[in-house]
Amino acid sequence: MSQDKTVLIANGQGFWGDSLLGPLRLVEEGPLDYLTLDYLAEVTMSIMQKQKLRNPSAGYATDFVEMLRQILPTCQKKGIKVIANAGGVNPKGCLEAIQAVVKELGMTGIKIGIVEGDDILDQLPELMASGEKFKNLDNGEAVDTILDKMSSANVYIGAKPIVDALAQGADIVVTGRSTDPSLVVAPLIYEFGWSMDDFDKLAAGTVMGHILECGAQCTGGNYNDWRNVPNFARIGYPVVEAKADGTFVVTKHEGTGGLVNIDTVTSQLMYELGDPVNYLGPDCTSDFTTIKLEQDGENRVRVSGVKGSAPTPTYKVSMSYEDGYKIVGQLTYTGPDAIEKANLGAEILFERVGMYGKPIPEEDRFIELFGTNVCYKGIVKQDQPPSEVMLRVGAKSHDKNLLNILARELAPLITSGPVGVTGFAAGRPRPTEIVGYWPALIDKTKVSTRVLVEEV
Amino acid sequence: MARVQLFDVAIARSGDKGDGSNVGVKARTPALYEFLRENLTTAVVKEHFKEICFGDVKRYELPNLQVLNFILEDSLGGGGTETLIMDAQGKVHSLAMLHMEMDIPDELLA
Numbered sequence: 001m002s003q004d005k006t007v008l009i010a011n012g013q014g015f016w017g018d019s020l021l022g023p024l025r026l027v028e029e030g031p032l033d034y035l036t037l038d039y040l041a042e043v044t045m046s047i048m049q050k051q052k053l054r055n056p057s058a059g060y061a062t063d064f065v066e067m068l069r070q071i072l073p074t075c076q077k078k079g080i081k082v083i084a085n086a087g088g089v090n091p092k093g094c095l096e097a098i099q100a101v102v103k104e105l106g107m108t109g110i111k112i113g114i115v116e117g118d119d120i121l122d123q124l125p126e127l128m129a130s131g132e133k134f135k136n137l138d139n140g141e142a143v144d145t146i147l148d149k150m151s152s153a154n155v156y157i158g159a160k161p162i163v164d165a166l167a168q169g170a171d172i173v174v175t176g177r178s179t180d181p182s183l184v185v186a187p188l189i190y191e192f193g194w195s196m197d198d199f200d201k202l203a204a205g206t207v208m209g210h211i212l213e214c215g216a217q218c219t220g221g222n223y224n225d226w227r228n229v230p231n232f233a234r235i236g237y238p239v240v241e242a243k244a245d246g247t248f249v250v251t252k253h254e255g256t257g258g259l260v261n262i263d264t265v266t267s268q269l270m271y272e273l274g275d276p277v278n279y280l281g282p283d284c285t286s287d288f289t290t291i292k293l294e295q296d297g298e299n300r301v302r303v304s305g306v307k308g309s310a311p312t313p314t315y316k317v318s319m320s321y322e323d324g325y326k327i328v329g330q331l332t333y334t335g336p337d338a339i340e341k342a343n344l345g346a347e348i349l350f351e352r353v354g355m356y357g358k359p360i361p362e363e364d365r366f367i368e369l370f371g372t373n374v375c376y377k378g379i380v381k382q383d384q385p386p387s388e389v390m391l392r393v394g395a396k397s398h399d400k401n402l403l404n405i406l407a408r409e410l411a412p413l414i415t416s417g418p419v420g421v422t423g424f425a426a427g428r429p430r431p432t433e434i435v436g437y438w439p440a441l442i443d444k445t446k447v448s449t450r451v452l453v454e455e456v
Numbered sequence: 457m458a459r460v461q462l463f464d465v466a467i468a469r470s471g472d473k474g475d476g477s478n479v480g481v482k483a484r485t486p487a488l489y490e491f492l493r494e495n496l497t498t499a500v501v502k503e504h505f506k507e508i509c510f511g512d513v514k515r516y517e518l519p520n521l522q523v524l525n526f527i528l529e530d531s532l533g534g535g536g537t538e539t540l541i542m543d544a545q546g547k548v549h550s551l552a553m554l555h556m557e558m559d560i561p562d563e564l565l566a
Contacts, residue, residue: 043537138474224467224554263467263482266521270480272471273525276518289518305520328540366540375543376552378507394540435537439474 007191009184009208010239013037013084014215016044016061022215022237023067027074030253032239033191035075036183037084038213039064045152045177046320046435048088049121059090060174065097068172072105075171083162083183087174089152091116094174095454102456110456113165115175117449120317120442121153127446134317134440146321146438155442156316158282159205160196161449162186168453177318179282181209192244196283203286203308204246206279211250211268211303212238218268219252220259231257236299247304249296260299282315284308314441323436327403328366328394329410332423335387341418342369342391348417349393352409358402360395368392390423396434403431457559465560466492468550475535476511477546479526479553487564489522495558501526504556508549526553 010032012023016039026035039061052059064086075082087094091114102110120127124147128134134143154177163186165173175183185205188194194201211218218238220229229235236256242248250265252258269288273279276288285308292305333342346367353360371389373380393410397403407428414421462468462481465488470479481496483489498513505513511529518525532546533539543549 222469224463224550266482266523267467267469267480269521270469270478270482270523270525272473273478273480274473274516274527276516276523276525289520291518291520293521323538326538326540368541370542374541375548376555379504379552379555392540392542396538396540437474437535437537 005244007034007187007242008032008239009034009036009187009212009242010237011036011038011184011212011215012237013039014213014217015041018215020067023071025256026237026239026253027071027078027080029256030239032078032080034187035080035082036212037064037082037086038180038183039084039086040088040177042318042320042437043435045089045154045318048090049152052090057090057093057096060088060094060097061086062097065094065101068098069101069105072102072107072110076107076110081166081170081187082172083186085175085178085180085183087114087176089119089176091174091176095452098172098174099454099456108456111169111171111453112456113168113170113173113451113453115157115161115165115173115178115449115451117447118155118157118176118178119153120155120447121150124153127442130446132442132446134319134442137439137441143438143440146436149321149323151320151322151435153317153319155447156282156318157447157449158182159186159189160283161451163189164451165453166190168451170453180213181206181281182283184209184212185283188242197310199284199308199310200306201246202284204248204306206281206284206286206308207288207291207303207306208240208242208248211265212240214268214271216258217271218250218260218265220264223259223264223267225263229259233257246306247302250301250303251299260301262293262295262301265293265301280312280316282311284311313444315444315447317440317442319438319440321436321438323434324396324398325400325403325431326394326396326434327407327429327431328392329407329429330423330426331391331410331413331421333389333391334420334422335385338386338389338420339369339372341420342389343367345391345413345417345421346393349406349409349413353402353406356405358399360397360402360406364396366394366396394429400431407431458562458565459557460560460565462554462556462558464565466554468553470546470548470550470553472532472545473527475532476527476529477531477549479528479549481524481526481553483522485564486522489519491560491564492524493517496524498526501553505531505552508552
């Protein structure tokens with residue numbers, strides 16, 4: 001293989017709900033080999049399990065399929081492959097939806113691959129019988145306490161099954177809960193023929209994935225020196241130029257807005273980082289203290305030097321469980337005495353809720369006076385009393401009806417409480433389910449993934 | 457010596473880690489990194505965030521990137537999905553960190 005071979009990989013979706021303009025502009029405005037898209041967060045799987053319970057063909061990221069409708073003709077023309085963890089808890093349902101879209105577009109010769117096997121919710125009894133404990137990684141608690149409330153359980157799988165799908169000719173690969181970096185590592189392994197025990201290379205790919213996984217957060221988005229970032233509206237989503245030796249350049253399409261420099265890339269490397277020496281992943285452990293960054297021309301940062309080592313014998317498992325309900329409503333109090341009146345308003349509210357027969361316990365109540373530096377509590381001092389504050393008031397409870405009473409009693413504070421209340425335009429708040437998050441581990445040998453590739 | 461906010465000497469980014477957050481701080485020069493490595497200790501950061509962070513503060517060093525990475529345990533009012541606070545994911549703990557004032561030697565500010 002030529003050492004000069006360059007593979008272009010982009011990420012057009014940093015999270016479920018990211019701008020549709022990202023993927024559209026990435027495929028239209030410059031050259032590209034692979035478009036990756038990250039849809040899943042911890043809570044997402046739980047939402048999707050609920051959707052699937054109501055409708056067996058649901059439970060995946062439907063907006064991914066709608067986005068594909070818009071980009072597929074260009075992708076086919078330019079030969080761009082798409083890899084996304086949009087399958088949620090129903091990759092097969094996602095596959096069928098994509099097939100329908102391809103047919104509607106009148107296209108043929110498109111191969112769609114799915115990766116299954118990450119969803120272990122139904123297998124938990126057998127897995128536990130075989131010795132898996134699923135103790136909470138953060139606090140060591142036994143899983144028994146949440147077993148009957150569990151709503152999703154997914155293994156963070158690695159790059160290998162995605163590589164297999166690509167090897168079978170897939171133009172589109174959809175996975176369930178694979179790690180974000182795996183979406184990027186897989187095409188590198190496939191294109192460059194990297195071995196699964198070449199840990200330095202896999203670590204380089206993992207670092208690439210970490211830089212890309214939040215979309216425009218490495219091209220000037222959410223960057224401290226924001227005044228230096230040109231043309232935010234047309235910010236370019238990241239594109240990397242990858243080489244077979246594991247080095248790569250982070251850049252963006254010519255003529256797009258945003259900024260790629262050592263600081264914007266470093267900012268993203270710091271994002272959600274834990275122990276930098278032991279960045280654990282399914283395919284390798286990466287050492288972020290070995291990363292070398294150099295500016296390589298305008299809006300180009302070269303990344304090299306990354307070292308990795310063998311992965312742990314376990315996969316991470318993300319479990320979620322139902323943990324009652326929460327509600328937050330808001331009212332704006334204006335001065336004079338805005339803080340005092342807002343606090344009194346909250347006090348009246350909780351007393352009135354209690355008059356229905358069941359008070360909300362003190363420890364479940366929530367009051368935040370936005371405008372009193374709550375984001376910088378104890379750090380930024382307030383010299384003058386604010387002339388307006390937003391009362392954010394709410395509670396947590398396993399009794400949904402109790403929270404509905406609170407919701408109903410919020411607006412009456414405007415006419416039957418202290419003067420100066422406005423801003424109820426958002427309307428009556430609704431209780432939402434609290435999704436508890438339970439991280440755990442599973443022996444890798446207990447997990448088997450399946451790859452299915454079908455042509456339309 | 458000049459009394460400055462960390463905004464003048466560093467950039468930062470933060471995000472959630474369970475019921476805590478991480479705050480990465482990148483010094484603007486290698487010399488400032490050495491200065492911050494000496495002076496931006498876990499004790500200093502814990503005191504700065506005393507009304508936000510109720511757990512331990514851990515620190516990791518990445519000299520290759522001029523970065524100090526802090527973990528602020530128990531700083532999100534119960535964690536990303538359960539908390540009711542405005543900054544549920546610690547998104548602006550980064551800017552909260554950079555509000556810190558420090559006496560910096562003049563030669564490092566040149």
